[in-house]
Amino acid sequence: MRNYCIWNYILVSIFLLLRIGNVDGIQIWGMQFGRAPLLEKFTWKKMDFAYPDERSRQLAIASGEYVPENSLPVGIEIWRNKLFVTIPRWRDGIPSTLNYIPLDANQGRSPKLIPYPNWVQNKAGDCGNGLTTVYRIHVDVCDRLWVLDTGTIGIDETTVQVCPYTLNVFDLTTDKLLRQYRLRSEDINQNTFIANIAIDLGKGGCNDAFAYMSDELGYGLIVYSWQQNTSWRITHSYFMPDPLTGDYNIGGLNFQWGTEGIFGMSLSPILADGYRTLFFHPLSSYREFAVSTRILRDQQLSQNSYHEFQVLSSRGPLSHCTASVMDENGLQFFNLIDQNAIGCWNSMLPYAPINQAIVARHDEALIFPADIKVKRGLLWIMSDRMPIFLLSSLNYTDVNFRILTMPVQTAIAGTVCDNILWRFTKNQIW
Numbered sequence: 001m002r003n004y005c006i007w008n009y010i011l012v013s014i015f016l017l018l019r020i021g022n023v024d025g026i027q028i029w030g031m032q033f034g035r036a037p038l039l040e041k042f043t044w045k046k047m048d049f050a051y052p053d054e055r056s057r058q059l060a061i062a063s064g065e066y067v068p069e070n071s072l073p074v075g076i077e078i079w080r081n082k083l084f085v086t087i088p089r090w091r092d093g094i095p096s097t098l099n100y101i102p103l104d105a106n107q108g109r110s111p112k113l114i115p116y117p118n119w120v121q122n123k124a125g126d127c128g129n130g131l132t133t134v135y136r137i138h139v140d141v142c143d144r145l146w147v148l149d150t151g152t153i154g155i156d157e158t159t160v161q162v163c164p165y166t167l168n169v170f171d172l173t174t175d176k177l178l179r180q181y182r183l184r185s186e187d188i189n190q191n192t193f194i195a196n197i198a199i200d201l202g203k204g205g206c207n208d209a210f211a212y213m214s215d216e217l218g219y220g221l222i223v224y225s226w227q228q229n230t231s232w233r234i235t236h237s238y239f240m241p242d243p244l245t246g247d248y249n250i251g252g253l254n255f256q257w258g259t260e261g262i263f264g265m266s267l268s269p270i271l272a273d274g275y276r277t278l279f280f281h282p283l284s285s286y287r288e289f290a291v292s293t294r295i296l297r298d299q300q301l302s303q304n305s306y307h308e309f310q311v312l313s314s315r316g317p318l319s320h321c322t323a324s325v326m327d328e329n330g331l332q333f334f335n336l337i338d339q340n341a342i343g344c345w346n347s348m349l350p351y352a353p354i355n356q357a358i359v360a361r362h363d364e365a366l367i368f369p370a371d372i373k374v375k376r377g378l379l380w381i382m383s384d385r386m387p388i389f390l391l392s393s394l395n396y397t398d399v400n401f402r403i404l405t406m407p408v409q410t411a412i413a414g415t416v417c418d419n420i421l422w423r424f425t426k427n428q429i430w
């Protein structure tokens with residue numbers, strides 16, 4: 001009887017969800033975990049680009065400039081009416097690496113990507129003029145878009161460095177390039193691979209800005225000072241992977257990513273001492289680490305800073321994490337790629353599994369959550385099935401790429417992250 005009731009409830013729920021899907025074209029995924037509805041905002045089988053007309057699109061396909069199966073989105077960002085989507089040039093036929101979708105126009109559920117700021121500035125190999133490969137990007141409160149171009153074409157053994165690593169900062173209000181800075185040769189090494197960037201705005205306003213770039217395979221952190229227009233490299237053994245956590249099972253595949261070091265980063269609000277805390281984790285690791293930006297921002301201090309870095313507790317098994325983000329209240333969200341899930345941690349509480357919760361999990365919609373952002377009270381999540389793309393092959397009659405949203409407040413409701421003390425008090429100690 002009891003089982004029957006549960007099944008009846010489940011069937012009715014599925015029916016209701018399907019009805020919602022049919023009525024307004026928006027699908028709400030039934031959650032396996034957590035209470036908030038996860039809204040599937042955009043989905044794609046293959047990524048497509050907004051060519052001026054169908055003829056130029058067909059010409060691009062014929063010439064190999066655009067190969068629809070080869071685009072894998074890896075990064076998102078949101079600014080006003082633009083949702084940015086980045087696509088690295090891992091394979092041939094990626095016409096543009098930095099793109100956006102207008103959020104104020106109804107483009108359907110699989111909108112075509114528009115190159116940002118335009119096609120010309122997305123030309124591969126046109127060093128100094130065009131972007132070659134862009135991973136994760138960041139918008140700051142001064143309406144600037146921070147974009148690190150790795151200058152590479154290919155992935156792993158096929159990688160060719162066609163342009164130098166270059167930081168580009170766009171003014172989103174004019175779409176003009178405000179600043180372009182090539183990383184110094186001392187900032188990188190022969191293994192360098194940088195896919196993540198964090199932006200630290202201090203108390204001094206828009207000019208008091210630093211960029212932190214994590215060198216995943218070269219095991220370093222590169223700091224760029226906007227004011228000084230210069231950069232330096234920091235090394236630390238905490239940037240290295242944990243050799244015991246290099247095995248992964250994702251999307252039905254088993255594989256080893258044993259060399260993946262420092263990856264996702266998130267910044268706390270400004271603390272009582274006037275500085276933020278940078279949280280970071282190697283990709284092949286279950287641990288989070290932390291360091292004050294007081295150390296990172298000072299080239300001198302950062303060079304001999306071993307003991308300034310803190311080790312936080314392990315998240316426990318199956319907790320490889322790609323991107324993470326912290327909001328202005330000190331609430332951190334992080335992608336749990338082994339669990340097809342998103343986790344949360346309220347930084348008022350010590351970093352420990354007991355103080356963390358899963359806010360969303362879905363074994364189809366969240367296969368490899370690659371990026372996450374918090375904007376306008378919403379969590380924005382992108383999943384892209386990356387390991388299947390890299391190690392096997394995607395099924396292009398199925399949905400492969402998704403951008404999902406979820407209200408922050410309902411995501412954390414009833415979890416340990418929804419602590420009544422969670423309003424930020426500026427004196428945390430982790």
Ligand SMILES: *[C@@H]1O[C@H](CO)[C@@H](O)[C@H](O)[C@H]1NC(C)=O
Nearest residue numbers: 178179180181182228229230
């Ligand atoms: C920053 O430094 C680079 C050289 O590393 C130079 O090309 C560029 O013009 C400088 N930008 C500013 C705004 O000073």
Ligand SMILES: *[C@@H]1O[C@H](CO)[C@@H](O)[C@H](O)[C@H]1NC(C)=O
Nearest residue numbers: 045394395396397398399400
């Ligand atoms: C590919 O995806 C479609 C749509 O979900 C499905 O019907 C089909 O069985 C899949 N093909 C394979 C080989 O898995």
